[in-house]
Amino acid sequence: MKAWLLKDFGLHNLQPGDVTTPAPQPGELLVKVGAVSLNFRDKAIVDGIYEPHLVPKPLIPVSDAAGTVVAVGAGVTRFQVGDRVNSTLYSRWIDGAPGPDEPAYCIGMPLPGGLAEYMILHEDSAVPAPASMSDEEASTLPIAALTAWYSLMDVGHLEPGQTVLVQGTGGVSVFAAQIAAAHGARVIVTSSKDENLAKIKTLVGNAKVEGVNYRTHPDWERNVLELTNGLGADVTIDVAGGDGINRSVAATKVQGVVAQVGFLSGQTTALNLMPVIFRQTTIRGIAVAPRSSFERLNVFLDTHRIKPVIERVYRFDDAVQAFEHLARGPFGKVVIKIADA
Numbered sequence: 001m002k003a004w005l006l007k008d009f010g011l012h013n014l015q016p017g018d019v020t021t022p023a024p025q026p027g028e029l030l031v032k033v034g035a036v037s038l039n040f041r042d043k044a045i046v047d048g049i050y051e052p053h054l055v056p057k058p059l060i061p062v063s064d065a066a067g068t069v070v071a072v073g074a075g076v077t078r079f080q081v082g083d084r085v086n087s088t089l090y091s092r093w094i095d096g097a098p099g100p101d102e103p104a105y106c107i108g109m110p111l112p113g114g115l116a117e118y119m120i121l122h123e124d125s126a127v128p129a130p131a132s133m134s135d136e137e138a139s140t141l142p143i144a145a146l147t148a149w150y151s152l153m154d155v156g157h158l159e160p161g162q163t164v165l166v167q168g169t170g171g172v173s174v175f176a177a178q179i180a181a182a183h184g185a186r187v188i189v190t191s192s193k194d195e196n197l198a199k200i201k202t203l204v205g206n207a208k209v210e211g212v213n214y215r216t217h218p219d220w221e222r223n224v225l226e227l228t229n230g231l232g233a234d235v236t237i238d239v240a241g242g243d244g245i246n247r248s249v250a251a252t253k254v255q256g257v258v259a260q261v262g263f264l265s266g267q268t269t270a271l272n273l274m275p276v277i278f279r280q281t282t283i284r285g286i287a288v289a290p291r292s293s294f295e296r297l298n299v300f301l302d303t304h305r306i307k308p309v310i311e312r313v314y315r316f317d318d319a320v321q322a323f324e325h326l327a328r329g330p331f332g333k334v335v336i337k338i339a340d341a
């Protein structure tokens with residue numbers, strides 16, 4: 001089969017090749033990949049800044065895929081040939097709390113990913129792709145949408161009428177804004193670009209969302225406090241990381257939740273403890289979510305007819321350009337189409 005292979009770190013070392021099509025072992029599905037979507041994790045793996053000691057070489061990268069089951073191994077009961085499925089990042093985390101070794105079983109690193117004509121998924125790690133979505137649309141869900149959903153619902157216990165703060169207008173944040181607004185929450189979005197704030201208002205509805213430009217308002221936490229009568233957001237999704245976490249704590253209400261999702265501006269931080277103590281903030285690390293949460297998300301997306309925001313779909317042969325697009329900071333998701341369903 002055709003596959004993209006990461007032979008060493010650096011985008012120039014992501015190269016097309018031919019490899020043996022894998023055969024499904026007991027409990028496994030062979031999936032003809034329809035589309036994959038890119039996440040910052042995929043770029044960080046290629047760049048060698050994401051657990052580089054765990055990266056096998058060569059690696060078929062990219063975790064998030066949607067496709068069709070074309071063969072099943074012995075004993076498979078959850079799916080049959082012809083079913084459309086989504087991958088999940090954590091291939092063994094089904095429900096409840098994760099085990100200590102889940103990162104060792106992630107799709108797209110260290111396990112082979114979906115940037116190939118076919119991929120193997122264990123039947124327990126796949127979920128039915130939403131019937132209302134194409135493979136391109138469904139491929140955006142496993143990390144970006146699920147992380148947003150888990151942070152808001154499973155961790156933040158978001159209720160209608162509450163306020164959510166999201167940073168930027170990338171994959172996680174746009175899904176978070178869509179989900180929170182559909183749930184009846186108010187959304188505050190920060191972005192470096194006024195045009196992206198305008199786009200998200202059009203997408204989610206002017207009445208439900210307010211925007212703050214974090215470039216022209218570097219102390220954006222003050223704007224968030226002004227917009228919330230000095231109280232702050234009930235749930236903040238922090239994708240930026242670095243020392244900005246202190247602003248997230250300040251922008252979140254007393255006893256509120258900061259879901260620490262990302263590290264766009266740094267993997268380390270100097271956290272001011274006194275505000276955390278006095279505001280009694282819960283800072284909760286997020287590592288996507290279990291399969292059970294994905295299944296609840298898909299019901300919600302179907303019920304509310306939420307469609308993923310895809311900025312561009314690339315051809316399989318143009319995978320490198322798709323990674324370059326991700327590095328520029330897309331509005332929503334960048335997708336690579338592998339094959340027709």
Ligand SMILES: NC(=O)c1ccc[n+]([C@@H]2O[C@H](COP(=O)([O-])OP(=O)(O)OC[C@H]3O[C@@H](n4cnc5c(N)ncnc54)[C@H](OP(=O)(O)O)[C@@H]3O)[C@@H](O)[C@H]2O)c1
Binds near residue numbers: 144169262
């Ligand atoms: N822990 C997990 O489970 C998990 C899951 C998914 C993602 N993540 C992490 O979360 C982060 C975001 O992922 P993504 O897939 O949404 O990325 P993405 O699609 O590449 O989005 C990046 C966007 O974030 C905004 N941004 C960049 N730097 C920022 C800053 N300093 N402050 C505020 N916003 C900033 C920009 O939006 P504007 O152009 O609008 O400014 C940019 O377009 C990454 O670090 C990723 O690794 C973690």
